[in-house]
Amino acid sequence: MELREEIVENNKEFPGQVVPVPGGGIIVSTFEDIVNWARSNSLWPLTFATSCCGIEMMSVASSKYDFSRFGFEVARATPRQADVIIIAGTIVNKMAPVLKRLYDQMADPKYVIAMGACAISGGPFFYNTYSVVKGADHVIPVDVYIPGCPPRPEALLHALITLQEKIKSRLTLDQLRQPNTQ
């Protein structure tokens, strides 16, 4: 099975095994898995958008697509309360230190999604400019990339679900960097 499919397959159920006992069952799991399961189902995004991808992000937050179905409902206006930052838009040289600062202010564990062509590589319109950072991953580490200009709302939902699977599989950059804390 492909790695991607394997990850999806492994994360469908609540982590752990059911040990049947008379009158019911006991779930045996690791503490780490349960913590990651809980965290992945309650990811609070930071209200952060620098250009047109932000409109798509708002659309995903609204009732038609509704990312709160997957636990992303509470968009926070302060990085201190946010778990995930969706970089929705172009990062220019003057914005880069601000983005870095926002990321630094977020409490661990924290995750990053780069949404759209600008956040991935500088963008289809701005790639040959003195003012644009050629990809947000020059500034902060990115867990999930979404191509598109702008990506469809479904693509963002897919990325959010991918991030959840990554967290449950302990594969996010934050988890790999600090393997002992969780």
Add this chain to the structure above:
Amino acid sequence: MQNEEIKEYIISQEPEAKFDETGEWLNVIINPLSWRLLAEKLKNADLQLDYLFCLTCIDWKTHLTMVYHLTSTKYRHSIVIKTDINRIAPQIETVSDIWRTAEFHEREVFELFGVEFLHHPDLRKLILTDDFEGYPLRKDFEDPINMIKL
């Protein structure tokens, strides 16, 4: 006011002015040295051009051209003033005290094209960082880190 009347007035004030009516607006091509005096007259006298709605610059590689779009909120006529300036040490008198909006736009042209506006009250960079080197909208601007050559 019709273009003919505007032309007559400008010729009476600035006999060296040339006109170009091929585009949407009446273009007036003048000498940069006479711009300041003419600007005061354009705003206050007969034409009442009280609104500067665009101030920009063009790099022609051999020289720069300052472009001022003016309109009158009273008569609803518009003209464009163009004036060629030297590219090596470009200088022109400010009009920020005539049209206040120019203060902002001249700072922008200053940072992007390197035009020095004489007697401007606060000629700093507008959007770029203070330590930015070069004038990014000039045709020969090079940035080996961020830009590829086309």
